[in-house]
Amino acid sequence: MKHLLTIALMFILLTACSDKDKHQRVLTKEQEAEVTAGNIQSFNEDELTPTDYVAWIRDAKNGLLQEKKMEELVFSAQYKPYAYVTCMEEKKKEIQGAVLKEKISELEGMQYIDFKIALTDGQGELLKHHVSGPGEYNARINYFAFGMQHDISLVDGTDTIPCSLFHFERAYDVTPYSTFLLGFNKGTKKGVYDKTLIFQDKTFHKGTIKLSFRREDLLNTPKLKTT
């Protein structure tokens, strides 16, 4: 009995140590950037198929999807690793290694985030939410399409980076949400740091909206399984 207990105790200790080692694996700053690019494996050694990979990235508990409820609205930001962008563009169950590599080289130098504003009850049309007339409606569309870019920035470590790629994904149906595809240049410092998306809301009177991605979560991204 005593032996059994000792063995169990040793097993627990060993497991705990190996877990600790996994999370304390030291990466160079260059390697950290490669992790978020999808070129090398991160702390998370899982290799996921495109379907599972997309599901993992979209799962809020993994930290790459951040949401903030503010009264009748939900603001959310989806951080998009290059492999995720590739999966979304390729829309295939299997992706070849060469294809991923080529896509990564195209995407490199920028970081991509989808920003979404939605009505919490999932009903109605966001573009017409609290709009008093056609003039205000057109002004809102115009602002969403052009002006809003200047009210968005990304704090990456100590750098504040303006939004340099901006696309308002216009849905012509009645939708309770609007999506904005954002691109930011990489920070000046090598490595991966906490990132905070900042949106100065001038439409819905909610003030400054901040959504943060933690460095640990960014480095915990799994690897995309390729063929």
Add this chain to the structure above:
Amino acid sequence: MALLVIGVAGSLIFSFWEHSHKSKTGYIIIGEVYSSFDLKKESEKKFTEVKNYRKKILDSMAFTLRIMAKKIDGEKAKNKEDVDSYNQKREEFYQRQKTFDEDNKQLTAKYDQEILTQLNQYVKDYSKENGYEYVFGNGGDGSLMYGDDAHNLTKEIIDYVNKKYKGGK
């Protein structure tokens, strides 16, 4: 003996039930939460910048007016063109001053609304996450006359709202 056991068990169940069904309440000192909220500090800074910028414009206009007035005062025979120009500039100054005052008031109201919207949401989030049925606000207006220190959530709420505002969970 059996009755005694039943009695003890019953009272234990009752006290557990009473404890678990007791409403959890707390209170916050609104002024402290408001002034410690990071969004409030940031908005205040932005407002001061805008206000100072506007003040600079008005100061510059007032300075020009003073020079013009001095020039007109020094003239023995008042030049009509100078007087007209002065009156026009003075009218512009008062107009601009009025506009800036109104804009400043609107901006303050806008920031206040944004701050209160976020504070209300975060306090609601905190209450739900921590199982509070009621969180009262002590605004110093007599609506909450007394609260035991043990129920004072001000510090926790300040930490929570600032963490939430920064985008943390």
